[in-house]
Amino acid sequence: MKTLSFVPSPTERDAGPDGTPIRTSIVAPAPAASEERVLDRGCPLPLPAPRGALSAALLDLLQGSVDTERAEAFHDDVARALTARDRATSVVEDDDLQLTLFCLYELHYRGIAGVTDDWEWSPVLLAARERLEALFEAELRARVDVPALPEPVASSVAAALFTLAAQDSGPSIARYVAKDATDDQLRELLVQRSVYQLKEADPHTWAVPRLAGAPKAALVEIQTDEYGGGRPERMxxxxxxxxxxxxxxxxxxxxxxxxxxxxxxxALNMMSMFGLHRRLRGAIVGHLAAFEMTSSIPNRLYGNGFRRHGYDETVTRYFDEHVEADAVHEQIAGRDLAGRLAEQDPALLDDIMFGAAACLTVDGWAAAHVLGCWTAGTTSLRSRTDA
Structure with missing residues (x-):
């Protein structure tokens, strides 16, 4: 398998004096463990490398003080780029556009290293983001197949969501991990998931102030578990x-x-877009419902895959925790969150089902990419020289 310089590459193991396998070190070793690291002090995102003209222009802009004139020039760059864009090119596959969106969203999370927080609510940057989001959302709505709408009754909505999740025919990384993944591929899985999992639950939490009554209480119940019930080491x-x-x-x-x-x-940008827009609150609720409904069994398989390679509870605890937690969360998300929201406001039912279908579809595209690379004997990650 071809490996990259900035991801764990060695998969061979040396044997110790007693014959016990010893894992080799990686090129970018983990920093020394400490209580501060375990409890996470909230460091911002490291400044990413650009992936094209738009992300390069944005990252250059963000490294300076807020400058309306320069921001307007970036907005014009976005407008020109979208006008000249090849309509046949998928937005989801556009590295430059997705990184640009990712960085704009990150201003609302932990921020970016070296970037002043004053950029967060720049009207010009928000206008540029709106243009990119419109293109992204339009592609999702065109490519995601939404099932027939159920009655806006909690039990019917929950049943429809469970049926949708059960019918998901996307490729299963979890089954591959449980039986076939190499040690190197297990690390790749963690690298792929880390961009979301290290901020797990945050995109869905944007919906809390946008809900009321039973749906709000249901979402808070789910998120309380995600955030460790008040114990930072259990987040x-x-x-x-x-x-x-x-x-x-x-x-x-x-x-x-x-x-x-x-x-x-x-996949993460879609969550951020759904969560940050009140008009898409139905979509973020549907997304969370599908996310929870397709989590319990896969996480059991992930845990088994890591155990197969000799990893202990330190590594598998995350997956094992989700086997039980998400089996409960899926019931709450289906009936009390999504179902009760549809009862409160039937006009949101279309977006609830769209958000669920989009979750399964986009995650399926990402899974197909990863599995396609792995079965071909190549890495699913980018190289440093990718533009």
Whole structure:
């Protein structure tokens, strides 16, 4: 398998004096463990490398003080780029566009290293983001097949969502990981997932102030578990960081952004777009429902895959936690969150089902990319020289 210089490459093991396998070190070893690292001090995203003209222009702009004239020039760059864009080119596969969106969204999360927080609410940047989002959303709505709408009754909506999740025919990375993935591929899986998992739950939390009554209470119940019930070391993002450290990876927030392809960024950008727009609150609720409904069994398989390679509870705890938690969450998300929201406001039902279908579809595209690379004997990650 071809490997990259900034991801864990060695898969061979040396044997110790007693014959016990010893894992070799990786090129970018994890920093030394400490309580501060385990509990996460909220470091911003490291400044990514640009992937094209738009992301280069944005990153250059963000490294200076807020400048309306320069921001307007960037907005004009976006407008010209979208006008000249080949309509046949997929937005989801456009590395430059997805990284640009990702960085604009990151201003609303932890920020970017060296970038002033004053950029977050720049009207010109928001206008530029709106142009990119319009193109992204239009492609999703055109390419995602939404099933027939159920009655806006909690039990009917929940049943329709469970049926949609059960009918998902996307490729299963989980089954491959459980039986066939190499040690190197397990680390790649963690790298691919780290861009979202190290901020796990945050995109869906944007919906909390946009809901009321039973749906709000249901979402808070789910998110309370995601955030460890008030215990920082039990936050799911902290458990995932521990899994990364346990496999020799760097668990720093955003450490592998430059390594992941457009498919991975698109899946997270979709969540951010749904969560940050009140008009798309139905979509983020539907997304979370599908996300939870397709989590429990896959996480059991992921845990088995890591155990197959000799990893201990430090690494598997994240996956094992989700087997039980998400079996409960899927019931809450289907009936009490999505179903009750549809009862409150039937006009949101279309977007609830769209958000669920989009979750399964986009995650399926990302999974197809990863599995296609792995079965071909290549890495699913980008090289440093990819533009």
């Amino acid at each position: 799911h993002s902290a458990l995932f960081a521990a899994a990364m450290r346990g496999t020799g990876l760097d668990d720093t927030y955003g450490a592998y952004v430059d390594a992941v392809p457009s498919w991975t960024l698109a």
